[in-house]
Amino acid sequence: MAIEKYEDGFTAEDFEVAVRTDDMEIDTTFSGxxxxxxxxxRYKRNKAAMFGLxxxxxxxxxSILIPALSGKAIDAQNPDRSFVAPKIPGIxxxxxxxxxxxxxxxxxxxxxxxxxxxxxxxGTDQLGRDLFSRCFKGMQVSLLIxxxxxxxxxxxxxxxxxxxxxxGGKTDLIMQQIVxxxxxxxxxxxxxxxxxxxxxxxxxxxxAIMLTGWMEMxxxxxxxxxxxxxxxxILAARTxxxxxxxxxxxxxxxxxxxxxxxxxxxxxxxxxxxxxFLSFVGLGLPVGSCSLGRLISEGFxxxxxxxxxxxxxxxxLVLLMISAxxxxxxxxxxxx
Amino acid sequence: MxxxxxxxxxxxxxxxxxxxxxxxxxxxLMPGSPFNDEKLSEEQKQVLYEAYGLDKPVIYRFGVYMIxxxxxxxxxxxxxxxxxxxxxxxxxxxxxxxxxxxxxxLIGSIAGLALGFLAAFNxxxxxxxxxxxxxxxxxxxxxxxxxILLNYYVGFRWKALPLLYDxxxxxxxxxxxxxxxxxGVMGVVMKFTRDEATMVLKSDYVxxxxxxxxxxxxxxxGYVLRNSMIPVITVMAMLLVSLLTGSxxxxxxxxxxxxxxxxxxxxxxxxxNVVIALSFVYAVIYVAARLVLDLVYGLIDPRIRxxxxxxx
Numbered sequence: 001m002a003i004e005k006y007e008d009g010f011t012a013e014d015f016e017v018a019v020r021t022d023d024m025e026i027d028t029t030f031s032g033x034x035x036x037x038x039x040x041x042r043y044k045r046n047k048a049a050m051f052g053l054x055x056x057x058x059x060x061x062x063s064i065l066i067p068a069l070s071g072k073a074i075d076a077q078n079p080d081r082s083f084v085a086p087k088i089p090g091i092x093x094x095x096x097x098x099x100x101x102x103x104x105x106x107x108x109x110x111x112x113x114x115x116x117x118x119x120x121x122x123g124t125d126q127l128g129r130d131l132f133s134r135c136f137k138g139m140q141v142s143l144l145i146x147x148x149x150x151x152x153x154x155x156x157x158x159x160x161x162x163x164x165x166x167x168g169g170k171t172d173l174i175m176q177q178i179v180x181x182x183x184x185x186x187x188x189x190x191x192x193x194x195x196x197x198x199x200x201x202x203x204x205x206x207x208a209i210m211l212t213g214w215m216e217m218x219x220x221x222x223x224x225x226x227x228x229x230x231x232x233x234i235l236a237a238r239t240x241x242x243x244x245x246x247x248x249x250x251x252x253x254x255x256x257x258x259x260x261x262x263x264x265x266x267x268x269x270x271x272x273x274x275x276x277f278l279s280f281v282g283l284g285l286p287v288g289s290c291s292l293g294r295l296i297s298e299g300f301x302x303x304x305x306x307x308x309x310x311x312x313x314x315x316x317l318v319l320l321m322i323s324a325x326x327x328x329x330x331x332x333x334x335x336x
Numbered sequence: 337m338x339x340x341x342x343x344x345x346x347x348x349x350x351x352x353x354x355x356x357x358x359x360x361x362x363x364x365l366m367p368g369s370p371f372n373d374e375k376l377s378e379e380q381k382q383v384l385y386e387a388y389g390l391d392k393p394v395i396y397r398f399g400v401y402m403i404x405x406x407x408x409x410x411x412x413x414x415x416x417x418x419x420x421x422x423x424x425x426x427x428x429x430x431x432x433x434x435x436x437x438x439x440x441x442l443i444g445s446i447a448g449l450a451l452g453f454l455a456a457f458n459x460x461x462x463x464x465x466x467x468x469x470x471x472x473x474x475x476x477x478x479x480x481x482x483x484i485l486l487n488y489y490v491g492f493r494w495k496a497l498p499l500l501y502d503x504x505x506x507x508x509x510x511x512x513x514x515x516x517x518x519x520g521v522m523g524v525v526m527k528f529t530r531d532e533a534t535m536v537l538k539s540d541y542v543x544x545x546x547x548x549x550x551x552x553x554x555x556x557x558g559y560v561l562r563n564s565m566i567p568v569i570t571v572m573a574m575l576l577v578s579l580l581t582g583s584x585x586x587x588x589x590x591x592x593x594x595x596x597x598x599x600x601x602x603x604x605x606x607x608x609n610v611v612i613a614l615s616f617v618y619a620v621i622y623v624a625a626r627l628v629l630d631l632v633y634g635l636i637d638p639r640i641r642x643x644x645x646x647x648x
Binding site: 322 | 347350354355358362365468472473475476477480581584585589600615619626
């Protein structure tokens with residue numbers, strides 16, 4: 001093997017590879033940590049967000065398991081046992097003070113009707129239905145409505161915003177003006193009118209929430225695409241012959257997905273609020289169906305005499321709203 | 337500025353026309369016709385159609401409809417108060433809602449600004465945490481929950497304030513609804529003020545002002561207050577919507593004779609003319625408020641009118 005000579009007269013043998021393992025160290029703080037991992041680390045540090053996540057998880061699991069396992073049917077009516085006060089063994093004995101015109105009287109329906117085979121944890125409603133399983137079933141329905149509306153808005157808004165942002169120019173201008181005009185119609189009006197046309201029910205509520213929800217998503221998606229579309233890696237992909245479709249969905253979408261997920265999380269409390277609000281006003285789910293809004297509405301009608309019909313669904317709603325908002329805020333901060 | 341103003345006004349007008357169009361289409365598509373009695377002959381129907389202008393082309397009727405709407409002629413109420421013009425139903429109720437909503441907006445904004453600054457200046461301390469908890473409660477919990485709680489405890493249990501609204505003592509009876517509605521406003525304003533004020537406090541020009549020996553008080557009023565108030569203005573339109581929505585339920589709970597309660601009653605009574613008129617009124621309030629805020633915002637911050645709209 002001929003020895004290669006360098007210009008200065010050195011040969012390759014004059015050099016050796018410097019191996020200084022002792023001096024080298026891996027930067028443990030930042031090395032190879034993906035964005036997702038960073039976000040996760042940041043999220044875990046956020047106490048409020050962690051509290052929200054834990055509460056939300058418990059609520060979701062409870063809303064799935066309790067109606068299935070409580071052993072009491074959700075719609076089983078029992079007029080004899082209407083307005084039985086809550087009884088929790090060891091804490092509440094199932095008696096309630098009912099105000100009369102001449103004063104107050106303590107009533108214990110468990111003793112009066114000799115109910116001893118079961119304890120109604122949250123009491124019963126006007127028709128003698130168990131409020132404990134109804135409350136969690138209601139939360140399940142409310143969550144499902146919110147999730148479905150959020151997902152559909154996400155798909156529509158994401159595509160609209162991404163296409164608008166990616167194509168740019170005149171198309172973008174027109175598409176944005178459409179959103180501008182549409183978003184100036186108050187949600188309340190859209191929802192009210194829709195409910196006049198459609199039959200009240202779960203699907204109409206989902207459509208109503210979705211019709212106004214997709215615009216927020218599209219605005220976020222468009223802004224994110226604008227940030228990314230002139231990056232080098234997009235240029236590289238295009239140079240290598242990638243089509244617009246490929247670039248949009250394989251190169252850009254994975255990188256903006258986190259902000260879309262955050263927005264989905266933000267939209268969930270809004271949707272829950274709208275469902276309860278509509279049901280309370282009488283526009284939402286029909287009487288007889290079970291959702292947090294309906295339970296609160298029915299509880300409100302009876303709350304002056306039997307406050308326990310109102311308090312549990314209200315507490316569940318408040319917990320749900322707070323935890324969902326905390327998770328959304330935490331995600332926002334973590335991905336920033 | 338002129339171009340920006342014209343553009344914003346055009347968009348507002350366009351959205352109003354669109355809203356009227358949607359309302360008109362709803363009326364058109366509503367099943368049934370007032371004259372589908374089989375006893376009527378073709379000629380009689382013809383006469384009736386001509387009398388009510390139903391033989392004219394759709395576009396002509398839309399024009400008439402739009403002019404009527406803009407004149408405040410919404411037709412008569414069907415069932416709530418039979419044969420009363422809807423406009424007069426609304427005009428007696430609108431001021432009540434405006435007073436309650438306006439008071440809630442004002443009190444909520446002032447309280448939110450004050451607490452937001454308090455939190456920003458005490459960042460990380462106990463005060464900040466307390467303010468943040470209040471703000472999270474205000475943002476997440478719907479206003480009607482507060483309304484129900486106030487109604488039950490303050491009104492029913494403790495008997496501290498009248499349970500329901502009474503037009504003879506409007507101030508005393510509006511205290512609870514105003515508080516219930518203002519908590520949400522306060523929460524949102526507080527959160528925005530805190531974030532903005534924190535950012536301004538960290539900025540170089542505040543650091544520079546401090547290095548010049550300018551007093552904390554002057555920094556607060558001369559620098560932080562002004563610069564952090566601008567973004568807060570943008571949320572006002574959003575807040576107005578949540579107030580309008582909230583008023584629907586709050587008015588039902590306290591039986592306030594406002595437009596929110598009217599809308600709820602009209603929906604349950606299927607009084608289409610009232611529902612449509614109120615939808616129009618709500619839309620006008622919202623579009624007008626958005627326009628005013630956009631213009632004010634453009635006036636305060638020149639960067640906005642160049643880029644074409646308030647921050648989304």
